[in-house]
Each structure stands twice: as C-alpha cells, then as structure tokens.
Amino acid sequence: MEQVLIKKVEKTFENKEKKQSFTVFDDINLTVNPGEFLSLLGPSGCGKSTLLNIIAGLDQATNGEVYVGEKLIKTPGSDRGVVFQEAALMPWMSVIENVMFALRKKMKKEEAKEHAKKYLKLVHLSKFMNSYPHELSGGMKQRVSIARALAMDPKILLMDEPFGALDEQTRSMLHREVQYIWEETKKTIVFVTHNIREAIMLSDRIVLMGTRPGGIRKIYDVTIPRPRVITSPEFVKLEEDIMSILGGEIEKVMREEMGDDFNSKKASLLYGTNNNMGDNI
C-alpha cells in the first residue's frame, strides 16, 4: 500500500506546427491514500487519461510533481501497473505466456510460471491458462491484462477505462471481480471512467473533473456500504448529485464543440439523467 501525492500539476500540450499551446489543467492537487480506490470521472477531454499517464510516468507534467510514497515520478516503473481499455495481449502467446512475459526480467522461468498461475487464479482464469487470446472473450482478455499488471506486484494499479469497451453484463461481472481483487490485494487503485454508476459502484472517493478550464470540480466520499446496489436510495441520490454538476460540464464541452449549432434542449435530450444511458457520459 502506498500513497500517491499530486502536487500543483499542470499539463500543457504544445502544437509546434501551429505555434499554439493548450493547457488541459493547471493546478491539480490530490492525495490518493494508501489502499484507496479512487476514480477520476469527468467529461470527454477533461484530462483524466492525461493525469493517469502522468502518474504512470508515460507522460510528463509541464509543472508540478507526482510522488509515489517518497519517490518522485519521472518515468514508468514496476511500482505502478497500468491496465488500458484494450488488453493488448500478444496474440502468438498463450494466456500464461502473456503474464510470464511481463515477469521475464524479474525472475527465472519456473518461478515466473508459478507466479503467473497465482495471479491467473486470482482473476479466475486458471482453466484458460493455455488458451490463446483469440479464444477469449473481451472480458476474459481484460482479466488477463489485470493479472499481467498484478503479477508485477505493483504498489499502485492504474486503470484507464478498463471496461469501457465491454457490454453491460460483462462490465457488471468485472466490477465484482475488481472489487474482489482490490479486497484481496489491498492495492491502491486509480480508476478512470466516464460512467457515473461504475464510479459509485467501485470507489471510496470520486474526483469529478471539469473542463475549460480543466481541473477538479468536486470530490465525493462514497460511504455507501459494499456490496452496492444501483437501485438503493443513497446510490440514486449520489448519482443525481454528481449528474447535476456534470450536466453543466457536458454542456460547456458541447457548446464549445458545436458552436452555433448548440441547442441546450438537444443536449438535455442526449445527456439527460432520465434516459437509460444517462450514467454513461
């Protein structure tokens, strides 16, 4: 268990050709507590992935610092495991070989095999360890990619919309799976999502990010006892609270993207809380 400290982080992208720069956010301050499950939630383009990539060391902050424990983060490291929306498994390797590949520099082959088996068991894929990626469903591939990240025994697990491409049923199953993994391994998890219900279902805290100017709008403590039920009154209440702020953020993005074509009635029809997919922003 380790804490992540994000101190005055700014990210500006330079477009050298157009001689323009674009600041995604300019002053993010946040502490992710050891063992915490924290979600970054916000409209498209607010910088969730950018912030996660900076924590991962895959991208650098323009200003400010990120620490994992005492360590200043500049590059990727085995203390942080990353899971992306696409599992990116090597198609010519079996499931167990994919997990072992990540361990090749860390341990000998036999030890790596035992280690990989342990993590495949944790994600309930022991039966499929000799299968190949094309033989697996999308949800199973994502479980392999979670096992691969966990096998490195990172202190922090960073997840960027890991279930974004999956159907609703598979997503619910993986919510249970990831909660089980979190409880078993006691990892600190930072989880990026568009989906309000997903954030409420999984998180200890939800960091709601906004755009133009980008930054943290509000932080919610989710105190609803687990396992959580989406129809419970406290769940619905929190969903409405979050949507009331997010609605304004989404409208801002749409206004900017659509210019004169923007029509707030159209926006509320598309993104209102009453439709079934209102949780998915």
Ligand SMILES: Nc1ncnc2c1ncn2[C@@H]1O[C@H](COP(=O)(O)OP(=O)(O)OP(=O)(O)O)[C@@H](O)[C@H]1O
């Ligand atoms: N390499 C880059 N160069 C220039 N601009 C970038 C680059 N990467 C991201 N951006 C811009 O930074 C902003 C934040 O992007 P980011 O992907 O972090 O947002 P997000 O909140 O994760 O969005 P989404 O939910 O749609 O993935 C966007 O406006 C994006 O266009």
